[in-house]
Amino acid sequence: MTRQPRTRNQNPGVAVQGFLTAAVDALIGRSWEFREVGPDELRYPATISLWLRWFISALCVFQLVYRPAFDPSTYTGYILCFIVLVAFSFYLHYRLRSGRNLTLHLMLAIGATDVVLITLAMVIGGGFSHFFFYLLYYPALAWFAVFFSSFRMSFSWVTLVAILYTVVSLTAGEGLDLDARDEKALIARIAVMYAVVGTVSLVARSERIRRLEAVARERELQRQRLEMSQTIHDTTAQSAYTLGLGLEGAIEKADNSNPELVKKLEAMWSLTRSTMWALRHPIDGGQIFSGSTLSEVLEAHADTFTVITSIPAELAQYGVEPQLSTVKRSLLFSIAHNALTNAFRHSDAESVTISLEFGEQNLRMSVSDDGAGLPDDYAVRGRGFRNMRADAERMGGSLHVESNGNGTTVSCIVPN
Numbered sequence: 001m002t003r004q005p006r007t008r009n010q011n012p013g014v015a016v017q018g019f020l021t022a023a024v025d026a027l028i029g030r031s032w033e034f035r036e037v038g039p040d041e042l043r044y045p046a047t048i049s050l051w052l053r054w055f056i057s058a059l060c061v062f063q064l065v066y067r068p069a070f071d072p073s074t075y076t077g078y079i080l081c082f083i084v085l086v087a088f089s090f091y092l093h094y095r096l097r098s099g100r101n102l103t104l105h106l107m108l109a110i111g112a113t114d115v116v117l118i119t120l121a122m123v124i125g126g127g128f129s130h131f132f133f134y135l136l137y138y139p140a141l142a143w144f145a146v147f148f149s150s151f152r153m154s155f156s157w158v159t160l161v162a163i164l165y166t167v168v169s170l171t172a173g174e175g176l177d178l179d180a181r182d183e184k185a186l187i188a189r190i191a192v193m194y195a196v197v198g199t200v201s202l203v204a205r206s207e208r209i210r211r212l213e214a215v216a217r218e219r220e221l222q223r224q225r226l227e228m229s230q231t232i233h234d235t236t237a238q239s240a241y242t243l244g245l246g247l248e249g250a251i252e253k254a255d256n257s258n259p260e261l262v263k264k265l266e267a268m269w270s271l272t273r274s275t276m277w278a279l280r281h282p283i284d285g286g287q288i289f290s291g292s293t294l295s296e297v298l299e300a301h302a303d304t305f306t307v308i309t310s311i312p313a314e315l316a317q318y319g320v321e322p323q324l325s326t327v328k329r330s331l332l333f334s335i336a337h338n339a340l341t342n343a344f345r346h347s348d349a350e351s352v353t354i355s356l357e358f359g360e361q362n363l364r365m366s367v368s369d370d371g372a373g374l375p376d377d378y379a380v381r382g383r384g385f386r387n388m389r390a391d392a393e394r395m396g397g398s399l400h401v402e403s404n405g406n407g408t409t410v411s412c413i414v415p416n
Contacts, residue, residue, distance in 0.1 A: 144197075
């Protein structure tokens with residue numbers, strides 16, 4: 001597919017992000033690494049920062065409502081700043097609740113907005129003498145340092161904030177009272193800014209390095225799993241397939257006068273098919289680690305099930321698949337494979353259907369067959385259902401089994 005060039009009016013959000021990136025580049029250069037990170041990495045700190053913003057919003061409401069002592073113009077200025085703060089908080093809340101991806105550009109824009117609002121509130125309140133709004137600089141700077149591990153970027157950001165605070169302290173309201181040694185307090189406050197950002201940046205960078213090392217180990221494991229699945233496909237699976245073809249041909253050519261030989265050949269053919277199907281778990285499951293979606297892998301797995309077992313299987317999908325983690329896709333695939341294995345070995349089914357239902361909050365995966373159903377003591381036979389239930393609970397979900405004389409349905413419900 002040919003990528004079309006972007007025009008100036010194609011996306012205003014892209015233009016704003018480009019302007020922010022260019023502005024920061026001009027300020028501190030390109031020596032820092034401004035990299036996009038995955039949604040899982042940003043979601044947790046963004047959630048914590050969101051609740052901190054709501055707490056600050058509630059504190060602002062208390063200050064505005066409880067015994068206010070502002071003139072009308074000051075009160076109006078505070079209200080406008082508060083409206084902008086709440087609007088950005090609602091926008092962040094919406095993106096988190098809807099499962100939309102977060103980017104560092106968005107976090108930079110929100111952080112810059114926070115600093116601007118705090119500075120405006122200080123100007124409205126009288127500059128250096130307004131201690132309450134100055135305190136808000138600390139969580140704003142700490143929040144910024146958590147998201148951006150580059151020390152140079154954090155140092156440049158706190159320097160910019162310190163310059164803004166110094167200018168406001170010197171020019172807004174009555175300025176600094178030198179007789180009261182306000183300049184010493186100003187220097188101390190700025191020093192604390194650097195100390196807060198430096199400490200938080202150090203801790204955040206240490207945690208991020210530890211996380212990146214874990215990601216590197218996981219990627220190496222994924223690479224090994226892919227190599228293993230390809231090796232199994234090229235060696236053991238091919239040998240089992242060739243053996244199955246030979247047994248199938250031998251059964252056709254066997255003399256009916258020797259029923260015992262035919263029975264043994266059929267037993268060996270059944271065992272070979274069972275082995276071929278068991279080998280498809282690491283082979284098809286390996287595609288998950290190469291980035292394939294759950295629906296893509298299950299659709300291919302259903303086709304393979306039909307070829308090996310001669311039992312028609314199909315995938316029915318409802319809704320759009322969200323971005324699922326590798327672990328969740330792998331566990332759901334294992335549950336589906338185990339359910340298909342039970343249908344193949346024990347149900348005498350004539351058809352199987354895999355259903356994927358993607359809702360706003362939950363994902364429901366079901367494997368249904370039209371076989372003979374399960375015995376009453378199915379839960380204590382073997383480890384299949386225990387493993388499926390354990391996998392579902394590991395994802396924070398649950399496993400449900402419905403069975404009667406007309407078939408069996410194994411359903412797994414997990415949060416997105």
